[in-house]
Amino acid sequence: MTFEAYASVVDESGYEARGRERQALSLGIDRLERLQTGHYSFEDHVQSMLYVRRLWTIFIEDLSHPENGLPEKLRAEIISIGLWVIKEADRLREERSDDVAQLIEINRLIRDAL
Template structure:
């Protein structure tokens, strides 16, 4: 395999990874939007917030890995956003907040930036 062919495979795999991240965020956004409209049972409400929390935990773990290719500043900024998302999802789950819209908006911004 030539270096150019290898580089193309790496580029494609990065593109595919971003696509999977977009899909995962879209699923979380859909669940949050349904939650906002009150279309979930209490169990589904909790599971939706736990989904968002787990998704961002995975993102943070990936961003924290030393081999992550993003610039340090960008990684730190996204990690900060992720920590906020996790805390806000916990606040919603614990009924200390009722504002789902902020979570929806930040997840949309990140998804659309991928």
């Protein structure tokens, strides 16, 4: 395999990974938007918050890995955002907050930046 062919495979796999990340964030946003309408069960509320929490935990773990290709400063900034998202999802799940709009906005911004 030539270097150019290898680079093409790596670029395509990165593109595919970003696509999966966008899709996962879109699913989380859909869940959060359903909560925003006020028509949801307690189970849906808890599962939606747990989904967002698990998703961002996975992102943080990936960003923390030394082989992650993003610049260190950018990784640190996204990790900081992720920690905030997890904290807010926990507050919503524990009913210490009812403002889901900020979570939707942050997840949209991150998704659209991918």
